[in-house]
Amino acid sequence: MGAVVACTMAPSQVPKLTETALGGCCKVCQEPEEKGKRFLICGHSLCMYKYYHIRCLSPEQIASDQQQGEQCWYCPSCLCRGCFCDMDDNEIIMCDGCDEAYHLYCLSPPLTSVPKGHWYCQFCTEAKAREGEMKKYEKRMLQLHRKRHRAMVKSDKYVGMGLLLDALAKLEEEEAIAEKRKRDEEAAAAAMEKRKRDEEVAAAAMEELRGDEEAATAAK
Incomplete structure (x- = not known):
């Protein structure tokens, strides 16, 4: 499977939730919400994953400096890890290793198009x-x-x-x-x-x- 573009659809074509999300399970560990295992829910309208256990995310993913104080929390697959801005969704791709999202132009060096085949971020x-x-x-x-x-x-x-x-x-x-x-x-x-x-x-x-x-x- 090639590199994934986070979303290129209009709001009227919102993608369906993944089976994990439909089952009410965390994207990372694929387990349900339980006492002591509460969910953070992604507020992005086009997010296909939605649910994350707090303990399954890093502190930076939960409350980066750029997201602190915001009314809506966006998961690592919906908010660019480079600029932490909710914009240009059609320019965002996801790492095939960690599923974190990046704008093409926020990469170093920046990309002009979605790469063919698997794509991995710098950390992966x-x-x-x-x-x-x-x-x-x-x-x-x-x-x-x-x-x-x-x-x-x-x-x-x-x-x-x-x-x-x-x-x-x-x-x-x-x-x-x-x-x-x-x-x-x-x-x-x-x-x-x-x-x-x-x-x-x-x-x-x-x-x-x-x-x-x-x-x-x-x-x-």
């Missing part, structure tokens, strides 16, 4: 990339260290769990090193920029001083 793309790297690392570790000896068959599940935990720790360590390297590079670039500005200021001061000396000599 990054999450999928991390998951893919983790799977590659797990496969490499298993190829390097997994033993095929019959005597180890009974303990394979424990060995595998240890390898996965080691792989996770190694991946986190590599990410921390990469993040530190990025911060160091940014700090070095900032220091170089400051040094450049200082040199320009010093050069300007020297030029001004030279001009003063020339003026003084001419005056004599």
Whole structure:
């Protein structure tokens, strides 16, 4: 299925509610409203999902700075997560990973048309990339260290769990090193920029001083 446009229909052609919504269930967990599991109901007239448990949403999805104080709450699939504005519904697409909505022009870089095939937002793309790297690392570790000896068959599940935990720790360590390297590079670039500005200021001061000396000599 291709990327979903949130709504392109006129009010007289309001889409039917999904089976989950018709059954009075939360879109995220597909369970009904119960005591301690209350619904937030999307107020968008074209929303096909409607019902969300409060506990199934993040604080940002429930009460972003842009939605606080508003009379009507819009779910993540109906309100652009980029600008949080209720406008240009025909320009909104939904992520195939998290179902959050975005205006085409609020993306970075912006899109001019709905992409063909599946489309994933920046956050889901990054999450999928991390998951893919983790799977590659797990496969490499298993190829390097997994033993095929019959005597180890009974303990394979424990060995595998240890390898996965080691792989996770190694991946986190590599990410921390990469993040530190990025911060160091940014700090070095900032220091170089400051040094450049200082040199320009010093050069300007020297030029001004030279001009003063020339003026003084001419005056004599």
